[in-house]
Amino acid sequence: MTTTDGLFISFEGIDGAGKSTHIDGLAQAFRAQGRAVTLTREPGGTALAEKLRIMVLNDPMDAMTEALLVFAARRDHLQQCIEPALARGDVVLCDRFTDATFAYQGGGRGFDLQLLSIMEQWVQAVRGPEVGFIRQPDLTVWFDLPAEIAAQRLAGARTPDKFEAQPVEFFRRVSDGYLNRMTASPARFARIAADNTRDAVWLDVLQAVQIKGWLP
């Protein structure tokens, strides 16, 4: 991979795992190397997808509706934001992507994983189904934190949204969902022990990118 190739990195973990500051840190590190960075998030990243995000995070709905809405948001996000950014050669840093759907709707809410796989194949076939190309992150940084510790961190932090208000058992299932995704695609994942000091976590995040040769 040359420095002008676009790079797609996603960040995952249960609510409270502490992704945000490290995503910003990586953006700074890439910019210091002269790379253009697109910082974005899911659900969201486009005007339409941000509207869908508000519904998904606040309105009660069944798990299939939730899955369809996050994948609709993802399709628009890929078309309008991620694919053009990668074509320009940007580093795309995305706070959550499809692994979150397998973890939250699949693991947490118990929705059919095979149906999620079918949606994934449709939505991420960004160059047309005939080519057989499915867009996936080049690297997924998974902030792995025990559900009990995440719950302590979240307690009283702010008014919880629909997912943050879920009980600790829900987040155990979400974590299992992430683990299953990592087991299916180990080369794509960097698992970071997020139950550590912020500095230690940052060094692990940086190293995960350095090992790929994307930062010095």
Ligand code: TYD
């Ligand atoms: P999050 O990324 O944690 O943002 P914030 O830090 O602003 O709360 O919130 C997004 C929530 O959406 C999170 O609880 C996980 C959930 N989510 C899904 O359930 N499915 C998905 O496919 C995605 C991308 C997110």
